[in-house]
Amino acid sequence: MFSRRTRILLGVLVVASLTFVILDLRGGEGPFASVRNAGSNVLGGLERVAATVFSPITGAGSWWSTMRDQAGQIQTLTRENELLRGQLQTLETDRSRAAALDGLLRVAGVGQYRFVPAEVIAIGPAQDFSWTISIDAGRNDGIEPDMSVINGAGLVGRVLKTTADTSTVVLVVDQGSSVGGRIAGTGEIGIVSGTGRQDELEFELLDPLADVRVGDALVTFGSKGGRPYAPGLPIGEVVEVRGTGGQLTRIARVRPYADMSRISVVGVVTKPPRIDPRDSVLPASEGIDVIPSPAPLGGDVEGDVTVPDVALPDATVAPEEETAAVPVEEPVP
Amino acid sequence: VIWRQAIIIGTFVLAAVLIEVTLLSRLGIPGATPDLVVVTVVAIALTMGPVQGAVSGFVAGVLLDLAPPGDTLIGVNALVYVGIGFVAGVAVDPRDRTIPVMMGMVGLSTGAAVLLIAGLDTMLGSDRVDWEQIPVLTLTSALYGVILAPLVILAMRAVVRKATPEVAVGV
Numbered sequence: 091m092f093s094r095r096t097r098i099l100l101g102v103l104v105v106a107s108l109t110f111v112i113l114d115l116r117g118g119e120g121p122f123a124s125v126r127n128a129g130s131n132v133l134g135g136l137e138r139v140a141a142t143v144f145s146p147i148t149g150a151g152s153w154w155s156t157m158r159d160q161a162g163q164i165q166t167l168t169r170e171n172e173l174l175r176g177q178l179q180t181l182e183t184d185r186s187r188a189a190a191l192d193g194l195l196r197v198a199g200v201g202q203y204r205f206v207p208a209e210v211i212a213i214g215p216a217q218d219f220s221w222t223i224s225i226d227a228g229r230n231d232g233i234e235p236d237m238s239v240i241n242g243a244g245l246v247g248r249v250l251k252t253t254a255d256t257s258t259v260v261l262v263v264d265q266g267s268s269v270g271g272r273i274a275g276t277g278e279i280g281i282v283s284g285t286g287r288q289d290e291l292e293f294e295l296l297d298p299l300a301d302v303r304v305g306d307a308l309v310t311f312g313s314k315g316g317r318p319y320a321p322g323l324p325i326g327e328v329v330e331v332r333g334t335g336g337q338l339t340r341i342a343r344v345r346p347y348a349d350m351s352r353i354s355v356v357g358v359v360t361k362p363p364r365i366d367p368r369d370s371v372l373p374a375s376e377g378i379d380v381i382p383s384p385a386p387l388g389g390d391v392e393g394d395v396t397v398p399d400v401a402l403p404d405a406t407v408a409p410e411e412e413t414a415a416v417p418v419e420e421p422v423p
Numbered sequence: 424v425i426w427r428q429a430i431i432i433g434t435f436v437l438a439a440v441l442i443e444v445t446l447l448s449r450l451g452i453p454g455a456t457p458d459l460v461v462v463t464v465v466a467i468a469l470t471m472g473p474v475q476g477a478v479s480g481f482v483a484g485v486l487l488d489l490a491p492p493g494d495t496l497i498g499v500n501a502l503v504y505v506g507i508g509f510v511a512g513v514a515v516d517p518r519d520r521t522i523p524v525m526m527g528m529v530g531l532s533t534g535a536a537v538l539l540i541a542g543l544d545t546m547l548g549s550d551r552v553d554w555e556q557i558p559v560l561t562l563t564s565a566l567y568g569v570i571l572a573p574l575v576i577l578a579m580r581a582v583v584r585k586a587t588p589e590v591a592v593g594v
Binding site for chain 2: 096099103104106109110130141
């Protein structure tokens with residue numbers, strides 16, 4: 091169909107391409123590598139020149155602002171105002187990032203989780219109905235599939251797969267996600283599954299007669315070895331209880347603590363705590379008995395020890411009286 | 424004629440590669456980077472012929488792989504672009520090379536390039552291809568290709584007519 095010359099030329103080109111692929115796949119040093127390096131160097135130089143040529147376009151933003159600077163004092167002041175407002179906003183972003191990290195540290199510190207912080211770099215498009223995000227930490231950072239992902243508010247999801255420098259995380263609100271949950275306080279257990287909506291989870295209790303109330307807090311039940319979910323991570327709060335005692339199961343609607351639409355900084359739990367932190371990680375504002383965890387307690391004790399040392403000359407007697415009063419009270423009941 | 428064609432191909436392809444990696448990829452356009460290289464290869468194929476398309480595809484692929492930010496396997500792009508350059512030159516009958524038809528061909532080619540390169544990379548054992556992104560990348564790449572097509576094709580046609588009037592094909 092084509093002329094002989096055409097066919098030969100095509101064949102040569104295809105074979106040359108494949109040869110390159112094979113040589114490159116084989117890797118290592120040799121004439122091919124040095125030719126490649128030389129080529130890259132030449133192109134790199136050309137690129138630098140091209141980048142300089144294009145810098146007016148790529149740097150268009152600053153060029154525009156200098157133009158505007160010349161348009162009188164009012165504009166200068168307006169610009170300054172904008173700039174300050176912008177700075178305020180970046181400050182706000184910085185502050186919220188810091189707050190997010192603080193929250194993470196609190197959860198991790200109280201629950202004794204070991205985690206790797208990461209930032210969300212991509213969110214799956216809404217049209218494929220999956221709630222997945224990409225984060226900028228991967229295998230190189232020690233992340234493996236099935237690790238829990240948290241943020242300062244609570245459980246976000248679990249790692250689905252990893253690449254060298256990024257990971258894909260399935261959020262708990264994804265329809266395919268299910269987490270073993272436990273009601274803080276009463277300890278009733280059940281399955282928390284995603285509904286596909288960002289602010290709603292479904293909690294199906296195993297015991298149909300269990301006592302669930304609006305406002306109850308849920309924490310993860312935990313899996314063997316902390317995979318896929320480490321124990322004690324706050325999931326969410328019951329906002330509605332459906333199904334009466336007569337039905338086989340009771341279902342509660344749960345609002346996740348973590349706002350799925352505004353996730354920025356997350357932590358991947360690389361090592362769950364040795365002891366289940368129980369309910370200690372729950373946000374303090376919930377009306378649940380918060381059991382202080384060992385870490386803050388230790389800190390408090392040290393503080394108490396140092397304070398009497400300083401105050402000793404003044405108040406030697408008073409503390410002794412107080413400590414003496416305690417054993418007296420105990421035998422009374 | 425061959426020498427003049429070679430000079431045109433070399434200049435256009437090199438310029439396309441440089442513009443793509445230093446300018447277009449840095450503009451932060453959502454989705455895929457506008458694939459000026461494929462657009463240029465297809466434009467060459469449509470204005471000069473399939474063989475020239477295949478040759479320019481090969482040159483473009485090798486240059487793009489050599490150009491610093493890329494550290495993909497050398498030859499994968501070349502292989503795909505050879506195929507695209509040749510097919511684009513053969514597929515469109517010289518008699519109906521109107522601008523809309525050629526824009527469509529460019530769009531198909533830029534979209535196909537994303538899929539073919541991703542497929543080849545995966546077959547060769549690269550774990551970097553994120554298939555979740557492929558549909559978006561394919562569609563945006565095709566869209567940007569269609570947008571760039573008239574510019575590149577018109578420029579190419581003007582140059583080809585001027586430099587090699589004896590062999591120019593197309594309208």
